[in-house]
Amino acid sequence: MPETLVTVLAGDLVASTDLTEEGLALALDALRAAATRIEDWHHQPVHFTRNRGDGWQICLPGDAPGIREALALRAALRQHGKAYETRIAIATGPATLPEDGDLNRASGPAFTHAGHLLDLMEGPHFLHWSGGALNSIARLADHISHGWTPAQARAILPMLTPSFPPLQSDIASSLKITRQAVGQALAAAGYDALHAALTDLERAEQP
Structure with a gap:
């Protein structure tokens, strides 16, 4: 199997022993659903794989920064309550992926790091393993999103779509709240600053 350049997001649930069996299943289902959303962004599989009990991994194509995806994974959990949290380590590098997509059998520096x-x-x-500016942005994104309420997470998750995010009125309709409530939640979640920073970062990373 040939090596390819990938960005790995590896995480585990925080305080998972405090979750019930149903709560753990809910958290993993939320992460899996976020991974499906991320696949739509990249137009290819990201191979969500559970490992080490409460751990998980996904694999993005190429040298994607991975920070937008980390925010989506956090939002997917946080919308169910503040008890649901994950750590996320990001690393870009060469890797060898198994044909069946089971990342527990993947190898290479991206996974090791x-x-x-x-x-x-x-x-x-x-x-972010790379340190420098990418790690600084990851830390800031973590700080901003760490305080999200469930309502803010529900509002911002669909807005993290990199191209053509939905209208706020459509989000309001799906959540059965007012458009004003969506706008307030996005403002409190720091959406405008995050959107601008992620757009600038991803544009700069393009060849």
Whole structure:
């Protein structure tokens, strides 16, 4: 199997032993649903894989920064309550992927670095193995999103779509709240600043 350039997001649930069996299943289902959303963004599989009980991994194509995806994964959990949280380690590099997409059998520096970084982390954080500017942006995104309420997470999750996010009126309709409530939730969640920063970052990363 040939090596390819990928960005790995590896995480585990924080305080998972405090969750009931149903709560753990809810959290993993939320992460899996977020991974499906992320696949739509990249137009290819990201191979959501559970590992080590409360751990998980996804694999993005190429050298994607991974921060937008980390925010989506956090929002997918947070919409169910503040008890649902994950740490996320991000690393870009070469990797070999198995044909069946089981990331537990993947290998290469991207997976090694993401796993090592996750093992070093304490508490709910986003960190990027590369250090420098990407890690600084990851830390800021973590800080902003750490305070999201469930209502803010529900509002911002669909708005993280990188191209043509939905209208706020459509989000309001799907959540059965007013458009004003959606706007207030997005403002409190720091959406405008996050959107501008992510757009600038991803544009700069393009060849």
